[in-house]
Amino acid sequence: MTYRLGVDAGGTFTDFVLADSKGSIHLFKATSTPEDGTRAIAEGFAQISEKLGIPMSDILGQTDLCVNGTTVGLNALIQHKGVKTGLICTAGHEDSLEIRLGHKEEGYRYDDAYPPARILVDRHLRVPVRERVLADGSVRTPLNEQDVREACEVFRREGVRAVAVSFLWSVANDQHERRAAQIVREMLPEAYVSVGIEVFPQMREYTRTSTAVVNAYLGPVLNTYVTRIDKFFQDNGTRVPVRYFQSNGGMASRGVMVSRAVNAINSGPASAPMAGRHVAQPLGFENFITVDMGGTSFDITLTHQGKTNVTKDNDFLRYRIGTPMIQVETLGAGGGSIGWIDSMGVLNVGPQSAGATPGPACYKRGGTLPTVTDANVALGYLNPESLLGGRLPIDAAASRGAIAMHVAEKLGITVEKAAYGIFSIVNNNMVNGIRRVSIERGYDPRDFALIGAGGATALHITALAREIGIRTVLVPKLASGLCAFGQILSDVKYNYMAAMPMRLDERADLARVEQRFIELERDGAAALNSEGISRDRIAFKRSIDMRYVGQVHECSVDIGDIAVGTVTIESIKAAFHRLHRQLFTYDEPDSLIEIVNIETTVLGKTDLLSPAQLPKGDQASEAIRTRRPMIFGADAAAISTAVYDGTRLGAGDVIDGPSVIEEPTTTIVVQPGWQARLDSTGCYVISAQE
Structure with missing residues (x-):
């Protein structure tokens, strides 16, 4: 028996997918521990060992592919917790990071009150060097090496931990840039060095400089993380090098991930299209949109005719990044997104999130603000006693209390109507995101299937599909760990x-x-x-x-x-x-x-997985676990709705909406007018009925 292991560390949960050579696939979830990712991995390992009855060291000893996806780089950029960085650049170009080609993000172009982006390198740490290469590669001004040495002295005094080097027209002649980098490495051997010609060797001086700076800013953070992860896996018995997932949709070695830290920024959702392809193709779909709603964010990717768009020159979190990335639309809309009332008395949802700590009010971890998860509890969609197969006890009364205090009482409405308002607003935000990746790029979403990924997505997915006109929804049993699953299906991928x-x-x-x-x-x-x-x-x-x-x-x-x-x-x-x-x-x-x-x-190339086939179902009604009142409309009228145990359903079983299917790590809401059929591949095919 051999295994593949995918680990996707998200903002709220860390997902584990373990596939064996017989085609069996196991999914596990642990609460993320951003301060030390190995703690969440240790919890996941304990779950795997307990379920399989095998010591984790034996499993890892037989694992021939181990992949880690991480939000460490993304979180460091969001929270501006990278390292102190210096920039060595061509004299006269010290301010290109602030000039930004005169660019202002879409929607703020004419807003003179919109604040400038926070620059990752302080002005006094952008040190000019006298040198000049022309567009044809000829040298107009030789490199002044003394300027480089003086820059290094400045960086040493200021405690700089990472240095970016980017010169004008280095793509035509890279000798000056490489020599400067050599001097930096000699004088500052402990510093992380990011060289523009190595990180992004293409035209556009601002893009190359910005990419090199982001890479430098995040490099030591990624280095610390992968060093800790590598040691943890080795200490637990792994015999193969851990690979890390990149924003371009492929795996990388430890060394490449450290030297190209910028490629880790959107590591998590970049694997969704690969998993989506694995789910959709056996069912005859070449066009699909994956939507991944976790605890903190909502990520969207579009695949047309089997190909997912890869973009360069992205403005990500207001920083220009030139390296290739799977095109992902990310919104601040997750299960932990907080419902709040603004100064005009209007209900909003997100982008603020309760995250893993303290989490939604129902998690009983100190959270007091109403979240999307709390709304789903109040609407009856989520089990009022526990989640994750009973491993996460919840407090339904706390959800209702938070919604009442912070939303319902302020608006003078019932808790049920407030909860449905939170549900509807977050759905509207997500639908707008789907429109941006489809309609605004020339695609008709009605020509696509909608694939659910992430633990919270299936609660909303039929409502989203109905709103945007999509008639087929695919929700695999692995939905809550689909990105981790996509990682073990992916290839090693480098861009030259x-x-x-x-x-x-x-x-x-x-x-x-x-x-x-x-x-x-x-x-x-x-x-x-x-x-x-x-x-x-x-x-x-x-x-x-x-x-x-x-x-x-x-x-x-x-x-x-x-x-x-x-x-x-x-x-x-x-x-x-x-x-x-x-x-x-x-x-x-x-x-x-x-x-x-x-x-x-x-x-x-990575070998394809041998798929396991579900046994044929008997009678879906036998899988009904209970019935509970649920709300499916703005009138907040409760309907007694069947709740099915997904583990008791088999291939071919059909379930009419309104209904709820509870899988161990996700809950699927089948809205009125929709019908779900469990395919032998382990995917629920949910269709709009005439």
Whole structure:
């Protein structure tokens, strides 16, 4: 027997998915411990060992893939708890981080009261260095090494723990940047060094500098975390290196994760599309939207025709990050999101969250404010006595009390109506997020299935689907740990990039483009070989950033593994025209195109899991555990509703709404007018009825 283990450390819960070579999959949850992630992992290990009756050291000794997804980088950026960072930059460019290309986030462009972003490097720690490389790679001003040494002295006096190095046009000639980094490493051997040309070797000086700074700011934080996690796993008997999940939707080694800490920022939700594909494809769906509602946030990804969008040049938490990331729309809408009344007497929900500590009022951990979870308890959807299969006792009276004190009494309404108001508002917030990833990007959500992930999603998912017009909902039994499941399905994935400015006219040197692709792929294959991945398990995917001459922004065109040359260039151009038309509703076939950057994604392929099949069900009504009053409308009228024990349902069982299905780690609300059928793959297919 061999195993795969995925661990996804979220803001409220840490999820564990253990798959064995016979196709069995086990899901466990532990309360997250942000101050020390190993405590939550230890609790999860205890649950695994108890259920399987095997010491955890034996399980880890037979585990051939161990993946960890973490919110450590994300939380450090949100809370501004990175390390003290310095920046060495080309003289005259010390303020590019604050100028931000004159950019103001969407929705605040004309708001003169909107505060500026908090800059991660203090002004006196952005040290200019005299040097200048021109766009053609020629050196106009040689590197003044004394300036670099003086910068290091400043950083030593100020207690700087991380240094970012980013020079103008280093993508055309990286000698100055690499020499400066060498001096920093010699003079400050304890400092973490982030080099722009290594972290994001593509055009755009501001994006490269910002990415290098974020990487430096988070690097020591990630280093401390992965060092502790690695030691913990080794002490508990693991025989394979722990891999870490990245924002690009793939796994990375410890060394890569530390040197590319910026890639850990959106680690958790980036694995949802891979798990979604595993769930949707056997059921015939190539178009799907995954929604993941945890305790703190609501994450949305869209997959069209089996492909999930990957973006670069993202403004994430107001910081420009150039490296590739799975396109995730994140909202402050989770089970712990707090309902509150503003100065105008209007009910709001989130983005403030009770998180894991103190948590919702019903958790009995000191929380006193009403949350979305408390509203679901008051509406009758959640078991009023305990959650997580009985491991988490709850206090339904505390939920009602918190809603009464902070919402119902202030609005002069009943607790039930206040609870439904909280439920409806958070649903509206989530629907708006779904619209942003679908309608606002040219997709009709009615052409997609909606896949539920996260422990709280299934309480809301049929209401969300009804609101946005989606008629099919998929909720796997593993929904609450779907991201952890996606991690053990994913490949090792590294992105190798290079600037390649070139107009595609009669003078274009296509052979140079192809040669650079070959060099990147050679580097990527060597990196994977060094991690023990054989050549027959390595694959490459190429893309080219292209634009019409004169445009400011480019489109990333996937070209698969085709060679770039005179034979293929016309098909590459045609692909660019099609993509431009899809994104911007028009194209210009007669306009000259230019290449800006190229990129190779290097994949170390992971074997597919052998799926287990559920036994056929007998009679769904036999699985009814109880009935309790529930509220499904704004009139707050209670309906006696059947509650099913999901562990007693089998393949083919059909359940009509309104009803609730209680699985050990999630609760599925089937709204009136919907019907759920349990598929043999272990997924509930919930459909709107005519």
